[in-house]
Amino acid sequence: MATIDISLVAKLPLFAGFDADELDGILQEARSIRVAKNTAVFEQGEEAHSFFVLLHGHVRASKVTPTGEQIVVRYVAPGETLGVAMAIGLARYPATATAVDDSIVLAWLSAAWPRLVERYPALATNTLRTVGTRLQETHTRVVEMSTQQVEQRIAHALLRLAKQAGRKVESGVAIDFPISRQDIAQMTGTTLHTVSRLLSGWEQKGLIESGRQKIILREPHQLVVLAEQAPDDTSS
Amino acid sequence: MATIDISLVAKLPLFAGFDADELDGILQEARSIRVAKNTAVFEQGEEAHSFFVLLHGHVRASKVTPTGEQIVVRYVAPGETLGVAMAIGLARYPATATAVDDSIVLAWLSAAWPRLVERYPALATNTLRTVGTRLQETHTRVVEMSTQQVEQRIAHALLRLAKQAGRKVESGVAIDFPISRQDIAQMTGTTLHTVSRLLSGWEQKGLIESGRQKIILREPHQLVVLAEQAPDDTSS
DNA sequence: CCGGCTGCTTGACCGATATCAAGCGCAATC
DNA sequence: GATTGCGCTTGATATCGGTCAAGCAGCCGG
Numbered sequence: 001m002a003t004i005d006i007s008l009v010a011k012l013p014l015f016a017g018f019d020a021d022e023l024d025g026i027l028q029e030a031r032s033i034r035v036a037k038n039t040a041v042f043e044q045g046e047e048a049h050s051f052f053v054l055l056h057g058h059v060r061a062s063k064v065t066p067t068g069e070q071i072v073v074r075y076v077a078p079g080e081t082l083g084v085a086m087a088i089g090l091a092r093y094p095a096t097a098t099a100v101d102d103s104i105v106l107a108w109l110s111a112a113w114p115r116l117v118e119r120y121p122a123l124a125t126n127t128l129r130t131v132g133t134r135l136q137e138t139h140t141r142v143v144e145m146s147t148q149q150v151e152q153r154i155a156h157a158l159l160r161l162a163k164q165a166g167r168k169v170e171s172g173v174a175i176d177f178p179i180s181r182q183d184i185a186q187m188t189g190t191t192l193h194t195v196s197r198l199l200s201g202w203e204q205k206g207l208i209e210s211g212r213q214k215i216i217l218r219e220p221h222q223l224v225v226l227a228e229q230a231p232d233d234t235s236s
Numbered sequence: 237m238a239t240i241d242i243s244l245v246a247k248l249p250l251f252a253g254f255d256a257d258e259l260d261g262i263l264q265e266a267r268s269i270r271v272a273k274n275t276a277v278f279e280q281g282e283e284a285h286s287f288f289v290l291l292h293g294h295v296r297a298s299k300v301t302p303t304g305e306q307i308v309v310r311y312v313a314p315g316e317t318l319g320v321a322m323a324i325g326l327a328r329y330p331a332t333a334t335a336v337d338d339s340i341v342l343a344w345l346s347a348a349w350p351r352l353v354e355r356y357p358a359l360a361t362n363t364l365r366t367v368g369t370r371l372q373e374t375h376t377r378v379v380e381m382s383t384q385q386v387e388q389r390i391a392h393a394l395l396r397l398a399k400q401a402g403r404k405v406e407s408g409v410a411i412d413f414p415i416s417r418q419d420i421a422q423m424t425g426t427t428l429h430t431v432s433r434l435l436s437g438w439e440q441k442g443l444i445e446s447g448r449q450k451i452i453l454r455e456p457h458q459l460v461v462l463a464e465q466a467p468d469d470t471s472s
Numbered sequence: 473c474c475g476g477c478t479g480c481t482t483g484a485c486c487g488a489t490a491t492c493a494a495g496c497g498c499a500a501t502c
Numbered sequence: 503g504a505t506t507g508c509g510c511t512t513g514a515t516a517t518c519g520g521t522c523a524a525g526c527a528g529c530c531g532g
Contacts, residue, residue, distance in 0.1 A: 063375065063379060065379055065383055067383070067466060069379075069382070069383040071378065071379055071382045071383065073375060073378075084368075087361075087364055087368065088364060088365055088367070088368020088369065088371070088372075089365040089368060089369065090368070090372075094372060094375070095375075117357075117361060118357075121353075121354075121357045121360065124357065124360040124361050124364055125323075125353060125360050127364060128323055128324060128360055128363060128364045128367060129324055129325040131324070131364060131367050131368055131371060132320075132323065132324020132325060132326070132367055133324065133325065134371055135324070135367060135370055135371045135374060136324075136326075136330060138371060138374040138375060138378060139299065139309060139330070139331075139374060141378055142307065142309075142374060142377055142378060142381065142425075143299060143301055143305075143307055145378065145381045145382070145425055146305070146307050146381070146422070146425035147301055147303070147305040147307065147425075149518075149519095150518080150519065180478095180479065180480085181479075181480070181481095182479080182480095186382070189378075189381055189382035189383075190519075190520085191519080191520060191521085192479090192480085193480095193481085193482090193519085193520075193521080194518095194519060194520075196479095196480060196481060196482085197481080197482080197519095199480095200480090200481070200482085211480095211528085212478090212479060212480075212527085212528060212529075213479075230303060385488075385489095386488080386489070416508095416509065416510085417509075417510070417511095418509080418510095426489075426490085427489080427490060427491085428509090428510085429489090429490075429491080429510095429511085429512085430488095430489060430490075432509095432510060432511060432512080433489095433511080433512075435510095436510090436511070436512085447498090447510095448497095448498065448499080448508090448509060448510075449509075
């Protein structure tokens with residue numbers, strides 16, 4: 001029953017435009033849950049009993065196809081919502097959410113959503129905005145997959161990860177959670193092998209520094225150049 | 237000032253849960269606009285002055301990349317909303333909407349959206365649902381592009397088009413608007429040439445019947461088989 | 473401290489699909 | 503009814519990146 005501190009969430013997009021009292025009312029209904037590294041917040045196909053806000057840590061949303069192939073939908077950063085299936089009219093989660101680091105989420109019962117929205121209509125418009133943003137981002141991904149080579153796509157993916165979850169370190173910007181070549185392959189529609197080869201190449205050129213589930217961008221600007229390079233541009 | 241007939245729109249998802257009076261209030265503010273074949277409803281990058289509901293015809297939403305490549309985002313069927321940029325927090329249209337047939341749209345000024353939503357909160361939740369659905373569909377597309385061969389992707393695309401805009405004809409199901417090989421290429425992330433070759437092959441096998449900007453599915457079920465065929469399944 | 477798992481690397485090969493190139497024919501326009 | 507353009511077809515060739523295969527190495531658990 002420990003109440004959640006308002007200051008933790010007051011500035012999140014989901015709660016934009018709410019005053020302290022309203023926030024308090026909404027938070028009344030939330031439970032805070034610890035999710036250990038490598039355990040699921042929810043699983044694809046499961047009944048969408050709750051929706052969440054990530055408070056701390058990092059969560060990977062992924063989908064499996066009927067034939068067993070897996071793709072990474074996105075990485076969730078602290079402050080973002082996840083599992084809003086009910087709000088968009090789904091009874092079941094369309095993807096699996098796995099903590100890639102020890103994480104903390106706020107959870108509301110999906111059943112409470114209609115009531116919350118009725119009392120606090122801004123919840124709907126705020127959620128509409130974030131779902132709209134995700135739609136834009138997903139379209140960007142489709143465009144990239146349609147028009148760019150693997151090298152450009154991976155460069156873009158790394159830059160996005162760094163922007164979203166970059167931590168400054170001495171030698172550059174580190175991606176602040178464990179991520180494998182396989183994960184990157186599943187984000188960019190390619191294979192583990194190709195990612196490995198490309199990253200090895202970049203490491204040789206000093207663009208990045210990498211290890212087991214670890215990537216540090218040493219020369220982000222060089223990566224930007226790579227990412228924007230036209231398919232046949234051999235000017236380096 | 238000709239008022240729009242309520243019965244035309246009462247059953248659309250955007251207006252789910254509204255009674256006649258409310259609908260009337262909303263429709264007061266709409267203008268009905270004819271859009272001739274091959275003209276734009278709105279253009280990518282343009283200020284998002286209005287949002288729309290397609291009443292009649294078919295509209296193609298497409299995006300151009302900085303480097304000039306074009307991709308088709310989706311085809312809009314009658315009853316669907318388009319140009320809801322403002323609702324998802326965008327000041328400008330993220331894509332171009334072009335009528336592929338003579339079409340009729342209802343248009344509201346984007347500026348009216350906040351006021352409409354305040355008076356009719358269900359507009360927000362209904363829009364949230366449709367944007368959520370589009371997000372799902374776009375994820376499906378990403379999954380397909382990541383895991384399937386061109387042949388499967390094109391088969392899926394045709395089946396989806398037929399489902400969404402199929403018209404029964406003697407020889408099968410026709411896609412009810414002009415669509416070129418180029419369009420299909422831009423929907424599936426491939427090239428005009430590959431689409432042409434594949435369709436030629438299917439036509440030979442009697443699966444489809446096609447002509448200039450025209451495609452008729454003769455054997456939808458065979459296409460389903462093709463679409464679901466595993467990458468190396470040579471069982472035909 | 474050791475063993476084994478899991479993530480990573482690297483080579484060789486191959487094949488799906490893009491690219492390059494040429495030409496055809498329907499259909500709209502004047 | 504002629505003309506021209508646009509959508510389509512089809513061949514030849516090139517290549518990116520996937521697949522197959524083998525081995526390495528950092529890290530966790532015992």
